[in-house]
Amino acid sequence: MHSTASILHADLDAFYASVEQLLQPALRGKPIAVGGGVVLAASYEARAFGVKSGMSGRAARELCPELIFTGGHFSEYERLGDAAIDVLASFTPDIERISIDEAFADVSGCEALFGSPEEIARKVRRRVRDKLGLPISIGVARTKHLAKIASQVAKPDGLVLVDPATELMFLHDLPVDLMWGVGPATKAKLAARGIETIGELAHASPQAMERVLGKAVGRKLTQLAWNRDPRAIQTDRRAISAGAQSALGKRPATETVFAPVLQHLADRIARRLRAKDRLARTVTVRVRFADMSSVSRAITLPAPICSTAALTEIAIDLVRGLLADHPDERTISLLAISASHLGLEPCPQLELPFALADDGRRPGTKKGRLRERADRALDAIRERFGQEAVGYASGALGGLRSVPDAFRELAEKEL
DNA sequence: TCTGGGGTCCTAGGACCC
DNA sequence: TCTGGGGTCCTAGGACCC
Numbered sequence: 001m002h003s004t005a006s007i008l009h010a011d012l013d014a015f016y017a018s019v020e021q022l023l024q025p026a027l028r029g030k031p032i033a034v035g036g037g038v039v040l041a042a043s044y045e046a047r048a049f050g051v052k053s054g055m056s057g058r059a060a061r062e063l064c065p066e067l068i069f070t071g072g073h074f075s076e077y078e079r080l081g082d083a084a085i086d087v088l089a090s091f092t093p094d095i096e097r098i099s100i101d102e103a104f105a106d107v108s109g110c111e112a113l114f115g116s117p118e119e120i121a122r123k124v125r126r127r128v129r130d131k132l133g134l135p136i137s138i139g140v141a142r143t144k145h146l147a148k149i150a151s152q153v154a155k156p157d158g159l160v161l162v163d164p165a166t167e168l169m170f171l172h173d174l175p176v177d178l179m180w181g182v183g184p185a186t187k188a189k190l191a192a193r194g195i196e197t198i199g200e201l202a203h204a205s206p207q208a209m210e211r212v213l214g215k216a217v218g219r220k221l222t223q224l225a226w227n228r229d230p231r232a233i234q235t236d237r238r239a240i241s242a243g244a245q246s247a248l249g250k251r252p253a254t255e256t257v258f259a260p261v262l263q264h265l266a267d268r269i270a271r272r273l274r275a276k277d278r279l280a281r282t283v284t285v286r287v288r289f290a291d292m293s294s295v296s297r298a299i300t301l302p303a304p305i306c307s308t309a310a311l312t313e314i315a316i317d318l319v320r321g322l323l324a325d326h327p328d329e330r331t332i333s334l335l336a337i338s339a340s341h342l343g344l345e346p347c348p349q350l351e352l353p354f355a356l357a358d359d360g361r362r363p364g365t366k367k368g369r370l371r372e373r374a375d376r377a378l379d380a381i382r383e384r385f386g387q388e389a390v391g392y393a394s395g396a397l398g399g400l401r402s403v404p405d406a407f408r409e410l411a412e413k414e415l
Numbered sequence: 416t417c418t419g420g421g422g423t424c425c426t427a428g429g430a431c432c433c
Numbered sequence: 434t435c436t437g438g439g440g441t442c443c444t445a446g447g448a449c450c451c
Contacts (some may be wrong), residue, residue: 040419040420050416051416052416053419054418055416055419115423181424214425215431216424216425217424239422239423244419247420301423333418336420338422402419403419407420408419410421411422412421413421413422
């Protein structure tokens with residue numbers, strides 16, 4: 001790790017909402033929410049009323065009667081997010097992108113060319129403001145963890161540089177839940193022991209922390225509380241799983257309900273896998289019931305898959321078994337599929353037959369190959385004529401999709 | 416405020432092997 | 434009759450992040 005503060009954490013402020021206020025000047029300075037049925041993003045003016053992303057539109061309106069809802073310019077989010085990261089990348093290639101609106105950069109060694117880390121941060125902020133019209137907050141510190149905290153403290157539209165000489169004074173006064181990895185559950189466990197600041201966590205017994213929070217979390221948080229963060233910037237991170245889910249409201253737990261939804265979810269995932277020549281060996285399904293409790297089932301296959309049909313059948317099998325184990329649950333509110341154990345090899349096109357049952361789940365078998373070909377043909381048609389041109393069970397879902405596909409895609413990680 | 420969607424990592428227990 | 438210990442893979446659930 002460096003002894004100087006050369007890690008930047010840059011984070012666009014209320015990104016989707018800021019883009020809408022940029023594109024629609026009438027919305028500037030007003031409480032706005034992107035979305036309708038559900039709040040996908042809220043402006044700072046709306047957040048002041050307690051409006052948060054994920055909230056139902058109705059709940060948000062109750063908190064803030066003058067809230068303005070707007071549709072999203074999803075392709076603009078992608079363009080502007082990329083452009084902001086490009087500004088950062090014009091100073092250093094050592095960048096780790098966390099999401100559409102957030103990235104780390106290590107600018108050690110850039111001093112001669114561009115000035116101190118603080119000067120670089122100022123330039124980035126000015127350039128993003130001047131060229132793109134968007135507010136971006138930046139934290140500068142010696143470690144990733146502290147830079148991230150600094151950018152949170154800097155928000156909105158600010159810059160915070162943490163001097164290594166006084167970093168613990170800065171860190172230890174802050175509340176524990178500003179730390180990466182401290183959410184509601186951990187915060188409550190710590191509060192129960194009288195720990196509310198990062199300094200109090202730092203001075204607690206490490207053994208006690210490991211007992212209360214678990215070995216890994218206890219150890220990690222103790223280290224981070226002393227700003228001992230060994231993580232370097234990771235420039236190319238690929239996803240280790242790909243999933244899709246859909247909230248259903250309240251629907252009966254019957255096959256006529258879950259099968260078409262699972263087929264749609266499986267198709268979304270399998271298409272992404274094929275597009276990147278990836279294969280999955282483990283399939284996990286999750287069912288959430290009416291009371292919001294959820295249960296999962298997983299299976300690891302002897303050979304990996306990427307066909308929509310195979311993924312669909314396996315998911316349906318798993319959900320059938322899961323529901324059979326929960327006969328009292330008659331209502332489901334969400335279905336999810338996740339594919340993991342991702343291999344890199346492309347789906348075989350004409351390969352050797354695997355010595356396995358010809359159930360279509362093995363890409364190397366005859367049936368598997370036919371499915372694979374049919375899928376690729378559909379993928380090609382979608383590529384040319386749009387995602388809705390042909391598809392599995394597209395009609396069966398009706399008005400189910402509460403969130404537009406374009407919004408889902410923004411959250412997808414590179415496979 | 417009855418709660419979207421895409422991800423990552425950790426834990427604990429069981430199966431199985433040597 | 435009782436029974437060690439380490440390693441790896443798998444499953445289910447929980448917590449967290451953006």
